[in-house]
Amino acid sequence: MPKLDKGVKLPIPSLKPGDTRSRPIKTNRKIYDSKRWKVLRHLKLIDNPFCECKECEGLDTPADMVDHIIPINMGGDPFDKRNIQSMQSHPCHDAKSGREAHGKCERWTRNSNGLKIPLRNK
Ligand SMILES: [Zn+2]
Numbered sequence: 001m002p003k004l005d006k007g008v009k010l011p012i013p014s015l016k017p018g019d020t021r022s023r024p025i026k027t028n029r030k031i032y033d034s035k036r037w038k039v040l041r042h043l044k045l046i047d048n049p050f051c052e053c054k055e056c057e058g059l060d061t062p063a064d065m066v067d068h069i070i071p072i073n074m075g076g077d078p079f080d081k082r083n084i085q086s087m088q089s090h091p092c093h094d095a096k097s098g099r100e101a102h103g104k105c106e107r108w109t110r111n112s113n114g115l116k117i118p119l120r121n122k
Contacts (some may be wrong), residue, residue, distance in 0.1 A: 008078075009053045016101055022037075028072050028073070030077075031072065031078045031079075032122065036037070036079060037078065037079070038065075040079060041066040042083070044066045044086055045063060045086055047068060047086075048063070048085075048086045049062060049063055049086065050062060050063055050086060051063045051086060051087050051088040051092050052085040052086050052087065053085070053087055053088075053092040053093075053095075053096065053097075055092060056088070056092060060090065061088050061092070062086055063086035063087050063088055064086065064087075064089055065086075065087055065088070065093060066084050066085070066086055067085050067086075067087040067093055067096065068083055068084060069082075069083050069084065069085055070083055071100055074100075085096070
C-alpha cells in the first residue's frame, strides 16, 4: 500500500495568505478586519477623497469608503491598489453592489453578429 512521505504536506487550496482564488464569501470579513486592508483603505481615501464611480465623473463627490473594482468573490485581488476605488457608499456603491448581486459587473448583450458586447445603459 503506497504511503505518503513523512513531512510532505498536500497542498490545501485557498488557505495560503494572499491566495484569494475561490475564497468563500465568509472569509471576506478577515480581509476587512485586517490591518493590511485598513491601512490600504486609509491611504486610498487620502490619495483620492472623491468618488471614482462613472456617475460621479467630473464631480467632487466625497468618498466615504473604498470599493473593490473586481469584487473579491469574483476573483479580484483585495490588496491590489489597481483593484480599489474610492466611492460614496450611497447611492454609488449601493448601485454597484446591486449590479454585482445579479452576477455581473456589466450587463451584456449580443450584437447583430452574435458577439457578446457590453450593454451600455446611457
Ligand atoms: Zn459616485
